Every structure is written in structure tokens, then in C-alpha cells.
Amino acid sequence: MITWNMHAHTTVSDGELSAEEVIQRAVDEGLSGIAITDHFPFPYKPEEPVDWTTSRRVFERHLSALDALRQKVDGLEILKGAEVEYVPSLDTLAHWLEGLDLDFVLGGAHMLDGWLVDWSEEVFCRGQKIFGGFRAAIECYYEAVGELAESGLVDSIAHLDIVKKYNPDARYFNEDEPWYHQAVEHCLQRIAATDVAIEVNTAGLRVAVGALYPSAWILRRARELGIPVTVGVDFHRDYDRVSAGLTAAEKALRAAGYDSYLIFRGRQAEALSLGR
Ligand SMILES: [Zn+2]
Ligand SMILES: [Zn+2]
Secondary structure (H helix, E strand, O other): OOOEEEEEOOOOOOOOOOHHHHHHHHHHOOOOEEEEEEEOOOOOOOOOOOOOOOOHHHHHHHHHHHHHHHHHOOOOEEEEEEEEEOOOOHHHHHHHHOOOOOOEEEEEOOEEOOEEOOOOHHHHHHHHHHHOOHHHHHHHHHHHHHHHHHOOOOOEEOOOOHHHOOOHHHOOOOOOOHHHHHHHHHHHHHHHOOOOEEEEEHHHHHOOOOOOEOOHHHHHHHHHOOOOEEEEOOEOOOOOOOOOOHHHHHHHHHHOOOOEEEEEEOOEEEEEEOOO
């Protein structure tokens, strides 16, 4: 049974509930542990509709508040995490992360050359124009993810195939096409050559695409390549559960041949068994 959620947002970034409220929900829903992983940091561009992230100053204060909550809350382990953004200059990311006392760092690519991958369907479609087609945009996305893994700055890759978010019924591209398989395969090979995990993220179950990130065939291939996994709900909304989709994630992991998942304390991995 999966009793940890390694991906949750609070009002410090784009979540609707405070850390205290998210943690209370996790207790009420019977979780053993939760990683609070607010977006941090992000290079703002005023012309773009980006308001999901936070400054270093606010983030540091937030980490201290999590320390205080740890003292207060019984029966739930609280991990201090961050969901960091792919930026073309990864030295900048290294600099942002320096000196932060974090248990767990998720890495995600949400924005490439001004293309916001998972913001809205309309904005997703702009990728076609920016890159000269969805194929080029998506290939660029998987390149960025590979680079992020190789940087050694992150512990796990968030929502690996988030590019399918606005692609229900293969509306814009087809996952079965050879070029897509190649882009994913190349990215997985790069991840497999590092110690970085990938995330099974349940947020896709709650949007039109109605599927976990990543797709079952990608998870199977990741297993073959020996890539470990973390499991995250990507909790944001008041109306969702902090443990939403964990049963489905467990089923998908077993089907792909996994018998454990990772949690991270002080950036060190520990494998937890899925049990019988
Ligand atoms: Zn994300
Ligand atoms: Zn997230």
C-alpha cells in the first residue's frame, strides 16, 4: 500500500490550502508521510501568465514554518521539498538551491522558450507555433527533462509525460508514433544513467486526459531500465484529496513490475515496499 504523497503544493506557491491545512488533510486521510513541494524558484517574465512560484526569501521562511509544524504534528512525517523548474542555464538552478535545507527535490520542465507546457490548452497549442510543430516542441521538452536529470540537482522527475495533459484522444499528437517513442526512450536512457527517479503522478487522473503520468508503457520501460520511482499526488485544490489516486498509482506500479517506491530524507533515498 502506498501511504506517502511526495508531491503537494500550498499557498506558498499555487496551492489553495496552507501547509498546516494540507498537513491536517494528510493526517485525516491516514497518510504516513508527505513531502511539501512548492514551486521554487522561477524566472518571472511579466508578459506571461505565471504566478505559481515563489521567491527565495519567502521560500526560506516557509521551510522554517515546516520545521515548526514537524514539532507540532504527530503520526505524520513531514518532508521539506521543492518542485524546481528546468531553466536553460542549470548553473542558475544550482545557485538557487545552494544552502537550502531540503529533504527532496522534484524537477519539472513546465516552460521552454516561453512555451508553458501545462498551463492551459490554448497556451499548450502555442508550442506548435513557437517550435514549428508539436513534434519539435515535445522533442525539446524531453531533451530538457534529460538535461535536468543529468544535472544531478534533482532527486526525481515530476510528471514525466505532462505533455499529454491536453492531448486526450490523441488530439494533437499520437503517443504510438515512432518519433514520440524515440523521444521518450532517449529521455529514459539518460535518466537511467543517473541516480534520479521518476515520479508516478496522479494529477492526470483528475483532468481530461484521465491517465497517470507517465503512461503504462513508459512506466514498464522505466522498470526495465531500472529507474526507481517516487509517487506524488501533485495536490493543489481544496476539493481534491491529499491522497487522491494513490491506489491507482500502486496498481500501475505493480503492473509495471515494481515492488517498491522511494521516499527521500535529507536528499537520501529510502525504498518502501508496496507490500503484498
Ligand atoms: Zn509540475
Ligand atoms: Zn506540482
